Amino acid sequence: MLRSKHALSSTHKALFQHLRFFSLPSNSHHVLSTHNCDTQLREALLQMALRGHDMNFQYYNTLLNECVNKRAFREGQRVHAHMIKTNYLPCVFLWTRLIVFYVKCESLTNARNLFDEMPERNVVSWTAMISAYSQRGYASQALSLFVQMLRSGTEPNEFTFATVLTSCISSSGFVLGRQIHSLIVKLNYEAHVYVGSSLLDMYAKDGKIHEARGIFECLPERDVVSCTAIISGYAQLGLDQEALELFCQFQEEGMQSNYVTYTSVLTALSGLAALDHGKQVHNHLLRSEVPSFVVLQNSLIDMYSKCGNLTYARRIFDTMHERTVISWNAMLVGYSKHGEGREVLQLFNLMRDENKVKPDSVTVLAVLSGCSHAGLEDKGMDIFYDMTGGKIGVEPDTKHYGCVVDLLGRAGRVEEAFEFIRKLPFEPSAAIWGCLLGACNVHLNVDIGEFVGHRLLEIEPENAGNYVILSNLYASAGRWEEVRSLRDLMLKKTVRKEPGRSWIELDQILHTFHAGDCSHPRRKEVSAKVQELSVRFKEAGYVPDLSCVLHDVDEEQKEKILLSHSEKLALCFGLIASPESVPIRVIKNLRICVDCHNFAKYISKIYGREVSLRDKNRFHRIVGGKCSCGDYW
DNA sequence: GTAGGGTTAG
Numbered sequence: 001m002l003r004s005k006h007a008l009s010s011t012h013k014a015l016f017q018h019l020r021f022f023s024l025p026s027n028s029h030h031v032l033s034t035h036n037c038d039t040q041l042r043e044a045l046l047q048m049a050l051r052g053h054d055m056n057f058q059y060y061n062t063l064l065n066e067c068v069n070k071r072a073f074r075e076g077q078r079v080h081a082h083m084i085k086t087n088y089l090p091c092v093f094l095w096t097r098l099i100v101f102y103v104k105c106e107s108l109t110n111a112r113n114l115f116d117e118m119p120e121r122n123v124v125s126w127t128a129m130i131s132a133y134s135q136r137g138y139a140s141q142a143l144s145l146f147v148q149m150l151r152s153g154t155e156p157n158e159f160t161f162a163t164v165l166t167s168c169i170s171s172s173g174f175v176l177g178r179q180i181h182s183l184i185v186k187l188n189y190e191a192h193v194y195v196g197s198s199l200l201d202m203y204a205k206d207g208k209i210h211e212a213r214g215i216f217e218c219l220p221e222r223d224v225v226s227c228t229a230i231i232s233g234y235a236q237l238g239l240d241q242e243a244l245e246l247f248c249q250f251q252e253e254g255m256q257s258n259y260v261t262y263t264s265v266l267t268a269l270s271g272l273a274a275l276d277h278g279k280q281v282h283n284h285l286l287r288s289e290v291p292s293f294v295v296l297q298n299s300l301i302d303m304y305s306k307c308g309n310l311t312y313a314r315r316i317f318d319t320m321h322e323r324t325v326i327s328w329n330a331m332l333v334g335y336s337k338h339g340e341g342r343e344v345l346q347l348f349n350l351m352r353d354e355n356k357v358k359p360d361s362v363t364v365l366a367v368l369s370g371c372s373h374a375g376l377e378d379k380g381m382d383i384f385y386d387m388t389g390g391k392i393g394v395e396p397d398t399k400h401y402g403c404v405v406d407l408l409g410r411a412g413r414v415e416e417a418f419e420f421i422r423k424l425p426f427e428p429s430a431a432i433w434g435c436l437l438g439a440c441n442v443h444l445n446v447d448i449g450e451f452v453g454h455r456l457l458e459i460e461p462e463n464a465g466n467y468v469i470l471s472n473l474y475a476s477a478g479r480w481e482e483v484r485s486l487r488d489l490m491l492k493k494t495v496r497k498e499p500g501r502s503w504i505e506l507d508q509i510l511h512t513f514h515a516g517d518c519s520h521p522r523r524k525e526v527s528a529k530v531q532e533l534s535v536r537f538k539e540a541g542y543v544p545d546l547s548c549v550l551h552d553v554d555e556e557q558k559e560k561i562l563l564s565h566s567e568k569l570a571l572c573f574g575l576i577a578s579p580e581s582v583p584i585r586v587i588k589n590l591r592i593c594v595d596c597h598n599f600a601k602y603i604s605k606i607y608g609r610e611v612s613l614r615d616k617n618r619f620h621r622i623v624g625g626k627c628s629c630g631d632y633w
Numbered sequence: 634g635t636a637g638g639g640t641t642a643g
Contacts, residue, residue, distance in 0.1 A: 124635045
C-alpha cells in the first residue's frame with residue numbers, strides 16, 4: 001500500500017477538524033464507510049482513498065499524532081481501544097506511534113506492555129522504548145533493552161546511540177559505554193553530531209576530559225549542544241578556566257549560545273569567582289532573547305554568591321516567579337559560606353512557612369553548615385534534632401552527622417563531639433574524623449586529637465592535610481619529636497597535595513599566582529611588595545606563624561617560604577593594582593593558611609582596605625583587622 | 634514514529 005509522506009497535510013488537517021471530538025464509529029473500522037461524516041470530510045477521505053492511502057492508517061495516525069501533541073491521554077486510549085475493538089492490526093509504524101503516545105503521556109507500563117506484545121519490532125520501536133527509560137532515569141532498564149536489541153539482530157542507528165549513552169553515566173555504566181563507543185566506531189557513527197555530543201558528555205562525566213575533547217575535535221560539524229557539552233564537561237570537573245576559554249572562543253566563532261550554554265559557563269564563572277565576567281553574562285542575558293528558565297536563574301544566584309555578591313544573588317532570588325529546591329539551596333549555601341547564619345535561618349524559616357518547595361538533603365546541609373560557620377551551635381543542634389525527629393522530612397546522612405561534629409567541635413565541645421562520633425550507627429568517614437581533628441587543633445585537645453589523627457592516618461594515609469593538622473597540634477604542645485617523625489612518615493607515604501593557587505580578577509582578567517611559579521609579568525614587583533609589607537606589619541605586631549611550614553629548614557627559610565604563599569602574592573597584587581575604593585577580592589583553591597589569614601588582617605587594618613578572601617570552605621570578609629569567620633574555618 | 638548539552642552539596 002502507498003503511504004506517501006507528502007502532500008496531504010492540509011487534507012489531514014481537514015480530517016482532524018472533523019474527527020477532533022472522536023466520534024469514533026463503533027460499527028465499522030473502515031473510515032470510508034463512516035456514515036456520520038459530512039460532505040467536506042467525505043470529500044477529504046475520498047481524495048485520500050483515490051491517492052491509494054490505507055485509510056485506517058491515515059485515520060489512526062492523524063488521531064494519535066494529535067493526542068501526542070496535546071498529551072490527550074484519555075482520547076488516545078479511546079483510539080487504541082477502537083483499534084482493538086475493530087480488530088485492526090496496526091503496522092510497526094502505528095504500533096510505535098502508540099508506544100510513543102503512552103510514553104509522552106507518562107504511562108511507561110502501557111508503553112512497555114505494547115512493546116512486549118509487538119509481533120515485530122524495528123530500530124525505531126526499540127529506540128523509542130530505550131529512550132523512554134533513559135529519559136526517566138531508568139538507566140539499567142534502558143541498557144538491558146539495548147543489549148536485547150543487539151541480540152535480536154536489530155542494528156542501532158544514530159538515534160539509538162545518542163539516547164543509550166545518556167544511560168551509561170554511572171560508575172557501572174561507563175564500562176558498557178566504552179563498549180558502545182567501539183560499536184559506534186565500527187558502525188561509523190562517531191562523527192554524527194548527536195552521537196558525538198552524547199559520547200563526549202559521557203567521557204567528561206567519567207572524568208576523562210581528554211577523550212571527550214578528542215571526540216569533540218573530531219566532529220566534522222559542531223552545534224550549540226556539542227559546544228555546550230564540552231564547556232560543561234570542563235566546568236563540572238572544576239576546569240573552569242578551560243571552560244571559560246572555550247566559551248569565549250565559541251562566541252568569537254559565532255556560536256549562538258542558548259540558556260544551557262549560559263548555565264554552564266556561569267558554573268565556571270562561579271568557580272573562578274569571576275564577578276566582572278559574570279556581570280557581563282548577566283547583562284547580556286537581560287538584553288537578549290534568552291528565556292530566563294529556573295536553572296539559569298539558579299546559576300546566576302550561585303554565580304553572584306560565589307563571587308561574593310549576596311545582594312545581587314538575593315535580588316535574583318526575590319524576583320523569581322518560580323523557585324525550585326535548588327534555588328533555595330543556592331541562596332542558603334551563599335549565606336552559609338559568607339557566615340551569615342541569621343540570614344540562613346530566616347530564609348530556611350521562610351521556606352518552611354511558604355511550604356511550596358520541600359527541603360532536601362542539601363537544604364539541611366546548607367542550614368547546618370550555616371549555623372556552624374556563624375557559631376550558632378544551639379540553633380544548629382535544634383535543626384538536627386528536628387531532622388532526626390522527622391520534622392523536616394529529610395533523613396540524616398553521613399554529611400549531616402559531619403556537620404554536627406563540626407558544630408560541636410567549633411563550639412569547643414570536643415568531648416561531646418567525640419562521644420557523638422562513637423555512638424554513630426555506622427563506621428565514621430574520614431571527613432567526620434577530619435572535622436573533629438580540626439576542632440582538636442583549634443581547641444588544643446591533644447589527647448583526643450592524637451587518637452583521631454592516628455585513626456585518620458590509617459583511613460587515608462595519602463591525605464597530606466591530616467599530617468599537617470596533627471603536626472600543628474603536636475607543635476603547639478611542644479612535642480617536637482612527634483612533629484619530626486610525622487614529617488618523615490609523610491615523606492615516606494609520598495602524599496600528593498594539590499598545589500596552592502590564588503587568583504584575583506581585575507578588569508575581567510584573572511591574575512593567578514602559584515607559590516613556586518614566577519610566570520606573572522609583575523611577579524618581581526609583587527614579591528617586593530610582600531617583603532615590604534612583612535617588615536611594616538612586623539612593626540605593627542605581625543609575627544609570622546612558622547608552624548604553617550612543614551619543611552625541615554631553618555627559621556629564616558621558613559619565613560621565606562611563608563612569604564611566597566600564593567595568597568600573599570595575590571593580596572599584594574590586589575593592593576598595588578586595584579583602585580583603593582574597592583575591596584581586594586582574592587580566591588584560593590585550598591583552605592587559606594593561618595599566617596596568610598593573619599597577613600590579610602594586617603592589610604585590612606593598616607591600609608584600611610576591605611579584603612574578601614574566598615577559600616575552599618567559605619568566604620572571609622576582613623575589615624579593620626577582623627574576619628567574619630571569627631578565626632575558625 | 635526514535636536522539637545529544639544544564640543549576641545547589643560539611
